[in-house]
Amino acid sequence: MKEGEDLESFITDNEVVKNILKGLNLTRNLYVSSIIVGEAHTGKRALVHSVFPNARVIDGALTQELSKGMEEGVGELVIENFHKMGNPDMLHFENMRVIAIADYIPNMRDIDEKFAFIYNMPPLRERPEDVELYIGYYMKRASEELSLDIEGIEIERKEVDISRNLASLRASVYRELLYRKSTASDLQNALYHLFLRDGELEKGYRENLAIFEKAILKAGLEKYGSQLKLASILGINRNTLRKKINEYDIH
């Protein structure tokens, strides 16, 4: 997924990011150069697009296209993947409005020499309020795209993966929603496709039964707390239940 495809529009509740937005808005009519540096998938591209929706966008890795764009004297230019640019010295920003986006700074001297405004986009792990915001955002998008009824479903911050910022957060929200909305028939269908894969069925009957048993014991213990109660609910012997809990190492 390309940076920025995680988002259709830019939203934030984080003060640092709000200040970056404020800075870009203050300079949106000035002929100055700005750069936003931050990890991949932190929303940099969507943020820039929200302030400069009509700017010409050129990938910094495409040197020829970029130098052509500069020669043509484009008034407002967004340079994506600035960190992939081979030769930043070729850039001349006189009387241009340039907004560059970079995942990291390859050479601070080049950045310092070229850009008037340098912004650092914080990663999601430093923006807990945005994690909450984007869980809600992606839940709504998933419900629209996948026609899912998400009423009553809550996904907590600890349940999502933000190791790759919005890219992994989005994937984990969609996955969580699918888990929670799956019916027995969906799961049977999923298992059917699992067992068709090479090597899965061949693990043996007991091993494959563990897929079902582990899930039912884990959920049962979380829901009913005591083994005594769970044994009674499931209608199995207490000793059998204890044996299986130990076998699957469930706590």
Add this chain to the structure above:
Amino acid sequence: MSTTSIDFRFIVENDNTPLIVFDHEGHILYPNAAAEIVLGYVSPKELFELTLLHAPKDYGSKTTLMDIHYRQLFFYAINVAYKSDDWIALRLYYRPRPADDVKLDKNQLIETNINMLLEATLSMFKMKYGQKLSLIVDQEIPEFRIDQNGFSRLLRKAMESFRLSGDVRVSLSMTIGESIVIDDEKYHVIRLKISANGRFPDEDSTIARIAQSMKIVAVLDENEMQFDIPLIS
């Protein structure tokens, strides 16, 4: 021809070298026109103390080589002379400036509301360093032509030299009676001052270079930076 008909006072009055004559208590008896500019930057008291410190032991004249500056006025020597107990004269010798071969293409400059550039830079500075800032701006400053990107870079670097200072004070005003000459044309001066209780001078040479490329006169002191910007309309 006798020299009695020569109007020496007229010559001194129009000399570019500042000359101030004090009485024995430090009151100014006479400043020439060049000295009046210097007196806009330094008190008569400070100049009188300098005069006494470097006066010859007896009646006569003494020149002392010394680097001294009052804001953007740089001197390389002073001369103190007296021939009576009633008056003492101080002359200040300007340091020669290297030839300025930087060309400014005025057609490339863009009509700018300087307050907007200032606001954007200060907003970024506050965001990055969380410093307390006070800003005094003369709202009467008209829009003028400037290299917006270059000036924003200059401002950023100037502000960053105050990154760990306490309260940072920024003021922007029009000066009266001062001008910057570019290609034989005189321009009014907009003065930007940034001050605090100390700053980092590590980027001063870069700041001076950027300022010079834009014909901005930069005076970089221990606690203060002053930028005289030509008002090109």
